[in-house]
Amino acid sequence: MKLEDKVLRILENSRRIFVSGSDIARKLNVSRMAVSKAIMNLRKRGYVIESHPRLGYRYVEVDDLRLLDSYIRDINTKLNFKVLYFEEVSSTQDVAFSLINSGVSEGTIIIAERQTKGRGRLGRKWLSPMGGLWFTIILTPSISPNYVTLLSLMTGCAVALGIQDITNVRPELKWPNDVLINGRKVAGILVEMLAEADRLRYALVGVGINVNNEIPKEVSDSAISLQQVLGRGIPRIPLMRAILRRFDELYQRLVRGDVNSILKVWRSLSSTLGRRVIVYLGEKTIEGIALDVDEDGALIVKVNGEVRKVYSGDVVHLRFRK
Numbered sequence: 001m002k003l004e005d006k007v008l009r010i011l012e013n014s015r016r017i018f019v020s021g022s023d024i025a026r027k028l029n030v031s032r033m034a035v036s037k038a039i040m041n042l043r044k045r046g047y048v049i050e051s052h053p054r055l056g057y058r059y060v061e062v063d064d065l066r067l068l069d070s071y072i073r074d075i076n077t078k079l080n081f082k083v084l085y086f087e088e089v090s091s092t093q094d095v096a097f098s099l100i101n102s103g104v105s106e107g108t109i110i111i112a113e114r115q116t117k118g119r120g121r122l123g124r125k126w127l128s129p130m131g132g133l134w135f136t137i138i139l140t141p142s143i144s145p146n147y148v149t150l151l152s153l154m155t156g157c158a159v160a161l162g163i164q165d166i167t168n169v170r171p172e173l174k175w176p177n178d179v180l181i182n183g184r185k186v187a188g189i190l191v192e193m194l195a196e197a198d199r200l201r202y203a204l205v206g207v208g209i210n211v212n213n214e215i216p217k218e219v220s221d222s223a224i225s226l227q228q229v230l231g232r233g234i235p236r237i238p239l240m241r242a243i244l245r246r247f248d249e250l251y252q253r254l255v256r257g258d259v260n261s262i263l264k265v266w267r268s269l270s271s272t273l274g275r276r277v278i279v280y281l282g283e284k285t286i287e288g289i290a291l292d293v294d295e296d297g298a299l300i301v302k303v304n305g306e307v308r309k310v311y312s313g314d315v316v317h318l319r320f321r322k
């Protein structure tokens with residue numbers, strides 16, 4: 001176990017009570033410097049750890065989304081995140097759309113406790129009961145509209161890595177926009193945009209994560225929550241902090257045009273590549289081996305010896321190649 005995880009365990013075990021840095025150091029037989037470095041790393045991963053000059057450290061499990069805005073002040077991101085909290089909305093994407101005419105700033109996050117009309121791709125429903133994370137990040141990137149698929153892949157990476165930072169469970173990504181654990185959907189991503197000629201004016205990055213919510217019956221075969229995976233609920237604020245940090249880091253690379261490093265991360269998390277897949281393209285379907293993603297985020301599929309690019313569509317994984 002890494003030192004920081006040992007420190008975390010001590011903090012978790014003394015819930016709500018401060019533990020001094022020297023006590024932790026003594027227990028783990030390491031220096032106080034090592035402890036303070038571990039605390040720093042834990043904070044980077046998203047954990048909320050308070051410190052007091054005399055009392056030491058205290059781990060707080062914050063789940064209350066109304067507090068999110070105040071708990072992301074210290075995450076040091078380039079994007080200037082600002083949270084607008086709602087108890088209930090039709091969909092956070094709709095609220096974001098309605099706000100962009102009033103000149104909202106980049107990094108504004110619309111988050112809601114529940115959505116009554118959450119949306120997926122192609123007019124599908126995204127069920128969003130209490131206890132999950134349902135939010136939209138408003139962006140104004142000066143990138144070409146062609147980057148929209150990449151933005152979607154990139155968001156999947158941020159969500160998967162943020163989940164891993166907090167839970168140590170590594171989700172897999174299914175092209176283009178599903179985040180899976182044990183083959184079931186733990187999160188979904190929907191990127192919508194408003195473009196102007198050849199410039200992207202707004203991108204609305206919608207994310208839905210099953211955290212502590214019940215999984216609706218309609219999707220009980222295909223969906224999973226983090227609570228189900230871990231056997232316990234997890235506080236949503238640390239998870240949001242972790243995801244936003246990851247998002248910011250990857251987004252900076254994207255706007256710099258560093259597409260390769262995004263694709264590298266995506267490939268490392270992908271469960272699609274190397275697999276036999278069926279791709280539903282409207283009326284048509286193709287079946288082949290998913291070889292790679294290209295610099296537009298398109299999926300490259302080998303069909304009967306011929307290489308095809310897929311820009312959108314639904315992918316079904318068939319089985320492992322081997």
Ligand code: ADP
Pocket residue numbers: 119120121122124125126127128177178185186187188189190208210219222223224314
């Ligand atoms: P896809 O994953 O097929 O691209 P979308 O991103 O369009 O799907 O998401 C919509 C689909 O996700 C729905 O048709 C439904 O099957 C499924 N779904 C809806 N709500 C949830 C949820 N809370 N968790 C997991 N899957 C869901």
